[in-house]
Amino acid sequence: MSRRPDRVLLVVAGGIAAYKAPELVRALKAEGCDVQVIATPAALAFVTELALSTVSGRPVRTTLLDAAAEGSVGHIELADWPDTVLVAPATADLMARAAAGLASDLATCVLLATRAPIVWAPAMNTNMWRHPATQKNLATLAGYGGEFVGPDRGELACGWVGEGRMIDPPILAAAARSRAARARGGPWVGRRVLVSAGPTRSHIDPVRFIANASTGAMGFAIAEEAAKQGASVTLVAGPVDRATPPAVQRVDVTSAGDMLEAMEAELERAPVDLVAMVAAVGDLEIERPHTGKLEKQALIPSMAALGWRRAVDVLATLTGRKRGATKFLGFAAQTVEGVDEAAITAELVRLGLHKLAYKGADALFVNRVGVPGLGFASDTNAGILLVRRGQQHVERPSGPPTPKRALARWLLDQLGAEFFEEGAR
Numbered sequence: 001m002s003r004r005p006d007r008v009l010l011v012v013a014g015g016i017a018a019y020k021a022p023e024l025v026r027a028l029k030a031e032g033c034d035v036q037v038i039a040t041p042a043a044l045a046f047v048t049e050l051a052l053s054t055v056s057g058r059p060v061r062t063t064l065l066d067a068a069a070e071g072s073v074g075h076i077e078l079a080d081w082p083d084t085v086l087v088a089p090a091t092a093d094l095m096a097r098a099a100a101g102l103a104s105d106l107a108t109c110v111l112l113a114t115r116a117p118i119v120w121a122p123a124m125n126t127n128m129w130r131h132p133a134t135q136k137n138l139a140t141l142a143g144y145g146g147e148f149v150g151p152d153r154g155e156l157a158c159g160w161v162g163e164g165r166m167i168d169p170p171i172l173a174a175a176a177r178s179r180a181a182r183a184r185g186g187p188w189v190g191r192r193v194l195v196s197a198g199p200t201r202s203h204i205d206p207v208r209f210i211a212n213a214s215t216g217a218m219g220f221a222i223a224e225e226a227a228k229q230g231a232s233v234t235l236v237a238g239p240v241d242r243a244t245p246p247a248v249q250r251v252d253v254t255s256a257g258d259m260l261e262a263m264e265a266e267l268e269r270a271p272v273d274l275v276a277m278v279a280a281v282g283d284l285e286i287e288r289p290h291t292g293k294l295e296k297q298a299l300i301p302s303m304a305a306l307g308w309r310r311a312v313d314v315l316a317t318l319t320g321r322k323r324g325a326t327k328f329l330g331f332a333a334q335t336v337e338g339v340d341e342a343a344i345t346a347e348l349v350r351l352g353l354h355k356l357a358y359k360g361a362d363a364l365f366v367n368r369v370g371v372p373g374l375g376f377a378s379d380t381n382a383g384i385l386l387v388r389r390g391q392q393h394v395e396r397p398s399g400p401p402t403p404k405r406a407l408a409r410w411l412l413d414q415l416g417a418e419f420f421e422e423g424a425r
């Protein structure tokens, strides 16, 4: 079942940051949102109506007393349409008028009439931002339930360096979508999700280690998407150079043992609805890493003395100690020989079902590796989601290779419907 896109009403006020509005619309579209733009007449001094209507795919609304526009979609209908309203840039003037409850133009009228949550992205000169009048308006609007994102610090158009810069479009788009998802409800709102991502390392000596090619992209995408859909997310990350997604708690770990310990601590702390074990946990570990850096000549002779052992199986250990209603999702990257699609799929399902069973997981996403467009080093992925239903299972192919973020959304839609929506098994 696929849900309709989140609807965002973007109110663009008349500040210099309005020139970023088309980029913001594109970022919202990239998040999968439907976007309707309202631009104040002052905003149109900084950005053209044509640019905004082209990127949003809808006519821009600018004035209240426009007989033609009111005739088709009135301002009240406009106020009722969105799942969330994003005001970006929110100028000192617009904040003041909204805080006072004025309805003197289309933007303020809609802000007063809407029942959708409002996300404000202020952008103005530092002194204007710090002025007690603006701070009072901020408190008033926050008191009405408004959420504020930013402003950021940085170089301002007026030449000042300080607080007042509009937060970057991709971050605003993520905030708006997350607010829309929370407003609409849905299976992930209020859920607790624990995700593991990236590789693990086992050290040979202080500077050398064995690891694998995992980049953490898929795990980070799932963590980010779950947070956007209203879940409270903890991400246990192996060593990867990636920014923590917005509103996600991160715990960094190095070895398989550290990962198990961190995940157990999270499961102890509070009930978890879903554990997504996306990490490529190393299977080999060195029992006695060398304490000093090994000399080059000593490397090969020393390898046996380091002692090799199998690393702990994090997923199997966690499912073995399963408590409460936690659902476990595993991932399996498999190489399958051959060219016959049906035979490849059948083999992937066979391998996946075996792994689903011996890991004790509730679902497993199995994908083929060793082919372009899939797996570790690729930006896209595709595979089959296997979900256990008692002694039976269901198979859900994800379709052709898609960007990992879109795949994360697809996976959460599937799992949400399967495990957490009303009437779910």
Ligand code: CTP
Binding pocket: 256, 277, 278, 279, 280, 281, 282, 283, 311, 312, 313, 314, 315, 316, 329, 330, 331, 332, 333, 355, 359
């Ligand atoms: N996994 C784990 N701990 C390990 C290895 C894997 O928790 N030591 C988890 C992975 O995060 C993944 C699932 O188990 O969710 C399957 O990983 P995979 O590497 O395919 O499984 P292996 O047990 O290593 O199986 P194989 O024998 O195919 O390598």
